[in-house]
Amino acid sequence: MFKEFDLSNLENSKELLEKFLDENRKKVDELLKIENKTYKNFVLPFQEIGESINDFLTPIFHIDSVKNSEITTKVYEECIPVISKYETEISQNENIYSALVDIQSKEKSTLNNIQNKVLENEIRDFKLSGCHLENNKKKRLEEINLRLSEISHKFSQNLLNATKSFEMIIDNFEDVKEIPASDLELAKFEEEGITKYKFTLQMPSYLAYITYGTSREKREEIYKAYCTRAPENGKIIEELLALKDEKVKILGFENYAQYSLATKMASKEEDVVSFLEELGSKAKNRAKEELEEIKALALKDGISDFKSSDMSYYSEKLKKAQYDLDEEYYRPYFEQQSVLNGFFDFLHQMFNIKFTKANTPAWDEKVKVYDLSEDGKIVARIYIDLEARKEKRGGAWMNNWHTYHRNSKGEIKLPTAYIVGNFPQSTEETPSLLRHSDVVTLFHEMGHALHHLLSKIEEPFVSGISGVAWDTVEFPSQFLEYFSYDKDVLKLFAKHYQTGEVLDDAAIDRIIKAKNFQSSLATVRQVEFALFDFKLHQKLYKTEEEIQNLLDSVREKFSAMIPPRYNKFQNGFSHIFSGGYSAGYYSYKWAEVLSADAFYMFIDSGNIFNKELGIKYRDTILSQGGSYDMDKLFFNFAQREPSVDSLLKIDGIIS
Template sequence: MFTEFNLENLENSKEILENLLDENRKKIDDLLKIENKTYKNFVLPFQEIGENTNDFLTPIFHIDSVKNSEITTKVYEECIPVISKYETDISQNENIYMALKDIQSKKQSTLSNIQNKVLENEIRDFKLSGCHLENNKKKRLEEISLRLSELSHKFSQNLLNATNEFEMVIDNFEDVKEIPASDLELAKFEENGITKYKFTLQMPSYLAYITYGTSREKREEIYKAYCTKAPQNGKIIEEILALKNEKVKILGFDSYSHYSLATKMASKEEDVISFLEELGHKAKNRAKEELEEIKQIAAKDGIIDFQSYDMSYYSEKLKIAQYDFDEEYFRPYFEQQSVLNGFFDFLHQMFNIKFTKANTTAWDEKVKVYDLSENDKTIARIYIDLEARKDKRGGAWMNNWHSHYRTSNGEIKLPTAFIVGNFPQSTNETPSLLRHSDVVTLFHEMGHALHHLLSKIEEPFVSGISGVAWDTVEFPSQFLEYFSYDKDVLKLFAKHYKTKEVLDDEAIDKIIKAKNFQSSLATLRQVEFALFDFKLYQKLYKTEDEIQDLLNTIRDEFAVMIPPKYNKFQNGFSHIFSGGYAAGYYSYKWAEVLSADAFYMFIDSGNIFNKELGIKYRDTILSQGGSYDMDKLFFNFTQREPNIDSLLKIDGIIS
């Protein structure tokens, strides 16, 4: 039923891939020889060829992110040029393009809306890849695609290497006395009979010191290391920008931002800019007040020259002072397995899906695998890998592996996905105890996963997250996030890992009240990232200095706290330089309008566990994948257009 995760033959991946792609080429040649091409005899098998290729490649690329080693990097780098050349060849094959156009013009009226959507997307993507251009231009696009793939991987690898290279060792207990016991235990080691503490740039360790580290000098040391890591990425960014600019000019677009919107819900560049600027201007006054509140707390410690590396430390003190909210107090109540069990219970109540532990192998002993079922029928599988490791790249993400679809011989294939996080590690003595912010991240990534796994669409190219416009793909993830702040939802899993006592109402109220703590500062931060990303791709910025000047200009208008000059945030902005968010980072905020508006329907219904509404959301949004544009699906669910005020209200920016 499911393909097992097995990479025993990893070293031979390049050879296996080459054979698979040669077979694909033969199959495509055979398809092109069909005289009377139809959707059934041409488009369906063409989609299957693409799906089978992804099924093989996804674990190879995935393992490089979650179990990085010399072997995984070598295999990744061997496979990249092979798959890049193949994908370019396919996407620029004029015969396939003409066949798809021919089927669309002759058979459109006999096809379903979903089948027409597949054709519409494919024909658009063939145009965007330059299949209609002369051969010399196609050749140059192929070279650019390969180089961009290599640069993207190098960018990520540089960050991972830099993260693993840095260590800050402290032997003075006074410098670590405020750090929570669970974090201190992970940092502690003995050397020559002396107890010392080691902090790294891995997120749980970095956050522990920047948030609770008593020594201002040490906070600056780790902050500076974090925001100056991988300086060689500056030159990689220059090359990425030049290549992307060259690529879109060949394709006839004014800029990469213009090109990016061809596959998005937003239709005009000025719509994106004005949307972000409106959010930024509405949040700025309150953000100034929020910063002032932090500075006042710092001033009590005699800190007059308040700096960026003081933000997290004094924000935490302010949070405790304002809300009596201490993130560490809650961690014993958010033991990883307890959270998962309660979360699964909630998802069953909302969407009528059950999670059952699967007896199968994964890439690490800490990975948990579950089969999803609906009305006792297995429908999907999910791999959950939550704990930080030295060989895992930072951040959290969802990866789709298999899609739900019907094959050309009528068999239904079941979907699979991976959720990856970098949460606190478990040891033999202590289980993995999450922060509430980790719980929020888990809900977010599960939102992505369910969007993929609950698909009922039978065409692989628009099933699950395939074919979903990039600026709406965050809608289901952010929507599910909001439930992680609800009292009744939290009570399903917020249980002390030793006493099994459920977190009381007063403590949960603190989490809810603290939700919008510094929400205006957070909004401005996202606006800054999104404007920087989008404007960066509106024209060609050629040098590191020009890129920095653009970032400074945006900060001058929107930031209320300007970071030190040595901060090179852009060199670690992997979302846009090694992820898929180039000229699309605005998607987080764009989609959040939909998420907040949909969530308000549950609030307005008076029942957060409104199963009728939950099933409607599952059936009108999640199960439909990319088969229709999200604005249509959103309207089907809400019966109205989205309203930006829902987001501003939910963030506490307006009342």
Template sequence: MFKEFDLTDLENSKKRLEEILEDSKNKIDELLKIEEKSYKNFVKPYEEVGERLSDFITPIFHIDSVKNSEITQKVYEECLPLISNYETEVSQNDNIYRSLKVIQDKSYRSLNDIQKKVLENEIRDFELSGCHLNNEIKERLKEINLRLSELSHKFSQNLLNATNEYEMIIEDYEDVKEIPASDLEFAKFEEDGKTKYKFTLQMPSYLAYITYGSNRQRREEIYKAYSTRAPQNGKIIEEILSLKDEKVKILGFENYASYSLSTKMAKKEEEVINFLEELAKKGKDRALEEIEELKEYALKDGISDIKSFDLAYYSEKLKEEKYDIDEEYYRPYFEKTSVLNGFFSFLNKIFNVEFEEIKDAKAWDKDVLVCNIKENSKVFARIYIDLEAKKEKRGGAWMNNWHSHYVDMDGNKKLPTAYIVCNFPQSKEGVPSLLRHSDVVTLFHEMGHALHHLFSKVPEAFVSGIAGVAWDVVEFPSQFLEYFSYDKEVLKMFAKHYETGKVLDDEAIDKLIKARNFQSALSMLRQIEFALFDFKLHQKLYKTESEIQGLLDNIRDNYAVIKPPEYNKFQNGFAHIFAGGYAAGYYSYKWAEVLSADAFYMFIDSGKVFNKELAMKYKKAILEKGGSQDMDKLFYEFAQREPSVDSLLKIDGIIS
């Protein structure tokens, strides 16, 4: 039913990949010899060639992110040029492109809407890859694509190495006295008969000190280490931007931003800029009020010049004073296993699905939870959940799709699989993994992505699950599910004290909900700063590190309510756009958030968040249809209206 995750022969992956690629090329050559090509005899088997390759390569690239080692790096670096060259060759194969065009022209009336969407997407992507260009230019594009793959991996590896190299050792208890007990316990170690505390740039550890560290100099020390990581990435960024600019100009685009929009819901550059600037304009006054409130609060401590490294510390104190919120009070109620079990119950209640742990299933680590997902007692998907921070794991949180749901040439249904990876506080002997509520929100977010992929009922792999979904709306289902992590009824399903079993009381939950919009305008402006930097960075070629810094400084002058110190090189750690898929697409988070907020508002307007009828409608209209239709059409099918930006601003408490 499901392929097991098994990389026991990882070292020989290159040889096996070479065999699979050779076989794939031969199969494509055989398909191209068919005289009377049809969707059934050409597109379906061509689609399955891609699925077979994804089945093999996804775990190899995945293991390098979750269990990074010299061996995984070596295998990744051996396989990357092979897969990059193959994909470039296929995407530039004019014979495949022309075959798809012929099938589209000849069979259009007999094709169903999903098949038409597959052909429309594939033909567009072939054109975007330059398949119509001469061989010399294609060869240059191939070189560019390979180099870009290498650079993005190097960018990510530099960040991981820099994160793992840094340690801040503290001996004076006064400097750590405000840090929550569970974080402090994890940081504590004994050396030379003394108790000492170690903080690193791993996210749980970094957040613990930057949020609760009593010593301002120490806060700046760890903030500076974090914001100056991987300075060598500055030169990598220069090369990435130069190559992307060269690539899109070869393909006939004025800049990378316009190339990026050719596959997105937003269609014009000014549409994106206007959208971001409108949000910034509506949120800036509120953000200025929020920062003034924080400055006034910091004055109590004699801080008249609040800095970036003070924001988390004083924000946490102010939030605690305003809402009587103490993160440490909540964490015993968010024990990892309890949260997961309650989360599964919630998903069962609104979507009619069950999660069943498969204890003997193989995974990359003993702490990975593997579950089959059932609907009406029938298994339809599998998920791998890896939540705790580890030294060899890349930072952040993400969902990675492995297999897609589709129906093969023989009519057999293939079942989907996905991985969820997070970096939550580690369990330690005697202390389980206790999450912050923000970790709970992250879990809901990543599960939203996973459900979008796993709930698919689409029979074509090319547009099933998240495949074929426009990048600026792919965050819609993840952000939508996030909103439920603040609902009282949902929280009571899993917010139980890990020692006493006591459910988190109404008063504590109410405080959490009220605190949700604490500094929401500041948070929104920060996201807009990142999004504008990303998008404008790709509207023309910025050639040097100083030019790139100049653009970022200019955007901060207009939109940031507090300027970071000059040494802050945020861009060198902006993995979303330089090592992920978000180049000229970071605006997607806000673009999709409009859809997610508006969809969730329908539940609020219905008078009950646990509206099963509405949830099942959402499941059928959005999740089950994957990329088989454009999201604006699917959203209209669900909501029966266009999305409104005001729903987002209302939910965030920025307008009333």
């Protein structure tokens, strides 16, 4: 039923991939020889070929980000040119393009909406890949695509190497005395009979010091190390931008932002910029007030020259003072397995899906694998890898492996996905105890996963997250995230790992009240990232200096706190330089409008566990994948257009 995760032959991946792609080339040639091409005899098997490549490649690329080593990097770098060449060949094959156009013109009236959506998307994507261009331009596009693949991976690898290479060793207990016991335990080591503490740029370790580290100098040291990582990425960014600009000009676009919007729900550049500027303007005054509150607290410690490296430390102190909210107090109540069990219970109550542990191999002993079932029938599989490891890329993400579809033999193929996090590690003495922010992240990534896994669309190119417009792909993840702040939901799993005691109402109220703590600062920060990204792709910025000047100008307009000159945030902005969000980072906020509005429907219904509404959401949004544009699906669910005010209300920016 499900393919097992198996990379026993990893070192031979390049040869296996070449052989596999050659077989696919032959299959495509056979399809092109068909005299009377139809949706059934041409488009269906063509989609299957695409799905088979995802099946083959995903584990190879995935292992490089979760168990990075010299071998995984070597294999990744060997496979990139092979797959890039194949994808360019296919996407620029005029015969496939002509066949799709021909089938569309002949069969449009007899095909259903979903089949027509597949054809529309495919024909659009062939045009976007330059299929209609003359050969010398196609050749140049092929070279550009290959180089972009190589250097965006290099960007990511530089960041990972820089993250791995930094260590801050502290032997004075005074400098670590405020750090929570569980974090301190992970940092502690003995050397020549002396107890010392090691902090790295891995997210749990970095956060532990920047948030609780007593020494101001050490906080600045680790902050500076973090935001000056991989300076060599500055030159990579110059090359990435130049290549992207050249690519889209060959394709007939004025700039990369315009090209990016061709596949998104937002249709005009000015719509994106004005949306972000409106959000930034509405949040900025309150953000400045929030910053002044932090500075006032720091002033009590005699700090008049408040710095960016002081922000997390004094924000945490202020949060504790205002809400008596100490993240550490909560961690014993958020033991990883307990959280998962309660989360699964919630998802069962909401969407009528059940999670059952599967006994199947994964890439690490701490990965948990579950089968999902609806009405007693297995429908999907998920791999959950939550704990930080040295060889794991930072952050959290969902990765889709198989997509729900019906193959040409009429068999239903079931979907699989991975969720990856960098949460506190478990040891033999202590289980993995999460922060509430980790719980929020888990809900977020599960939102993505369920969008993929609960699809009931039989065409693989528009099933699950395939074919979903990039600026709406965050809608289901952010929607689910809101439930991680609900009292009744939290009570399902917030249980002390030693005593079993459920977190009390007063403690939960503090989490809920603190949800919008510094929400305006968070909003202007996201606006800063998104406007920088979008404007960066509206014209060609040629040098590191020009790029920095753009970032400075965005900060000047919207940021409450201007970071130090040495802060090279852009060199670590992997979302846009190695993660597919180029001219698309705005989509987090764009999609949040949908998610906040959908969540308000549950609040307004008077029952957060409104199963009828939950099933409606599952059936009108999650199960539909990318088969229809999200604005249409949202309307089907809500019976109205979304409102930006729901987002501003939920963030406490307006009342």
